[in-house]
Amino acid sequence: MDFDFDADQQAFIGEVRAFLDEVRQWPDAADIMCPERESDSILADTPARKAFNRELARRGYLGLSWPREYGGQGRPGIYEYLLNEELSRVGAPLIGKGVGCVGQTLIRHGSDGLKREFLPRILKAEIEFALGYTEPHAGSDLAALRLRADRAENGWLLNGQKMFTTSAHFADWYWLAARTDFDAPKHKGISLFLLPMDQPGITIHPIETMGEHVTNQVFIDNVFVSDDYVVGEVNKGWTYICEALDYERFTFYTFSPLEEKLKALRALLCTEGGDGAAIAARPHVRRHLARLTADVELSKMLQRRVIYASSQGRVPTVEAAMCKLYSTGLHQRLADFALDSLGTDGLLHKADAQAPAAGKWEWSYRATALDTIGAGSSEIQKNIIARRELGLPLRF
Ligand SMILES: Cc1cc2nc3c(=O)[nH]c(=O)nc-3n(C[C@H](O)[C@H](O)[C@H](O)COP(=O)(O)OP(=O)(O)OC[C@H]3O[C@@H](n4cnc5c(N)ncnc54)[C@H](O)[C@@H]3O)c2cc1C
Incomplete structure (x- = not known):
């Protein structure tokens, strides 16, 4: 093999x-x-x-x-x-959402007009996109989204709120999911729209996260979108979103930062630990580093399974769920171990000149929690594995 x-x-x-x-x-x-x-x-x-x-x-x-x-x-x-x-x-x-989920969806489902307007500009890196899916009451259960699009002359009038829109504060265009049919089953009444971020009626409020990732609340008040900027067919948005998430799973969750972090941590722990010997000379640190090395290799193999499934023309839903669940948890375990090994100095913030590795690990400890939530939380990944791999029944 x-x-x-x-x-x-x-x-x-x-x-x-x-x-x-x-x-x-x-x-x-x-x-x-x-x-x-x-x-x-x-x-x-x-x-x-x-x-x-x-x-x-x-x-x-x-x-x-x-x-x-x-x-x-x-x-x-x-x-x-x-x-x-x-x-x-x-x-x-x-390489971003433009060339990724936005471009791929437009190629498959967009009108000729949208293709002409957006694809060349995406290829020249002239425009940035923000993805507006999550809402205050629709995160894991995304199909419960309520931002409403009401029929208006030659278009739609949008009203509602989005949560956690990354990039909204610098993006040029909003790739937005809205409810166009309130009577249809929830997965069948959603449509996708493209709207310029600087359009009147769009208000953006930053959300500072504990990991220093800036994301945003976005309020949409009576924003008109013409029919020309509906992506694909009205009420088919859920299908397009699911396709785009599959694409994201393939290209977005990279393995190399995990490998680089392990290398950096090993080098740091091989330095002097204050008692004349390297921190890495302590038996429990050696054991733990060896264990993490095996775990990082395992994470790489899970990533390769995602690639392999995709290369065989399969949608790697279960493979990607396993990979995301495991590798985001491993990022957290690496940061935990770094702080445990560095002692109280490890808790120093990057603004402190005394912080080991310029505060990398304290920051990592705060930041790695975010990846276990974004693009589907760890619990949702477990649900996917339970349902699709193990065929376990659901009990409400
Ligand atoms: C850093 C970051 C960037 C993001 N960027 C974007 C973006 O650009 N665009 C966008 O649209 N969204 C974005 N999101 C939102 C993200 O997709 C949601 O936060 C995520 O899907 C979880 O939704 P929620 O926050 O509403 O939590 P909820 O869905 O309310 O979940 C709360 C808790 O309940 C658990 N839970 C929920 N349902 C179940 C279940 N069925 N079984 C077991 N446990 C369950 C969850 O795991 C979680 O622990 C981002 C989030 C983060 C953290």
Whole structure:
């Protein structure tokens, strides 16, 4: 059994690494590559990070898996995954929702007008999107969403509230799910819309999270959207959202940050521990590090199963649930162990000059909780495994 990438994929990885070595020479490289930035490192939220994405576009790294007729390269999705792995390894922004779920859904279901307007701009990294799914009463049970879209002349009038919209404070367009039919079963009355973020009637309030990831509440008051900006068919939004989540599972949850963190922690614990010996020389620390090394390898294998299932044309729902559940929990366990091993110094905030590893682990301890919630909480991943893998009955 061969778990490695093939020669062409290895060559691609080498090419991306060479490109990233070039970027390291850019004057603003420190803003672009921030592996220590625990929470928002995947976002293109500063001018330097946006410029970096435009350079990715210029070199043809956006739309790798898009069909050629839409300006893509028609390569298998694994190349996008490999690109994101290398980007996240150095803490650079990922290729994003535009080329990912938004672009992929528009290609499959968008009107010719939406394709013409958005696809070329996505490929040039000219626009950023925010995804508006979650609401105050609809998170895990997303199909319960209530933001209403009422029929108006040549379009729809939107009213309601969204929660936890990442990127809303710098995005150009809102990819928004709204209820267009209140009488239909809940999964069958949802539609997807595209609306400009700067449209009057949209109010954005930041939510500061404990991990320093900035997300947002978004209020929508009488916002008109013309029929031209409905994505696909009215009331088919749930199908499109599910398809897009499958795509996200494939490219979004990268493994390399876990590997890099373990390396960094091992190096840190090999330094002097105050009593003349390295912290890593203590028996319980050695045991724990060895255990975590095996766990990180296991996480890699779970990720490879997601890739394998996708490459076989299967939707990797169960594989992705196992991978997300395990690897987000492992990120937390790594941070826990780091703080336990570093003693009280480990609790120092990154603003404190005395903080070990510039406060990385204290930040990591706060930030890693978020990944166990976003894009489906750990409990929801367990439900997926219980239902789809084990066929366990549900009891209400
Ligand atoms: C950092 C971050 C970024 C995010 N970005 C976005 C974004 O850009 N766009 C967007 O739309 N949303 C975003 N979200 C929202 C995210 O998808 C939701 O937070 C998540 O789906 C959980 O929903 P909820 O917060 O409403 O919690 P709830 O669904 O209310 O869940 C509360 C608790 O109950 C548990 N629970 C719920 N249902 C069940 C069940 N059936 N069985 C067992 N346990 C259950 C959950 O696991 C959780 O512990 C983001 C969230 C985070 C943390």
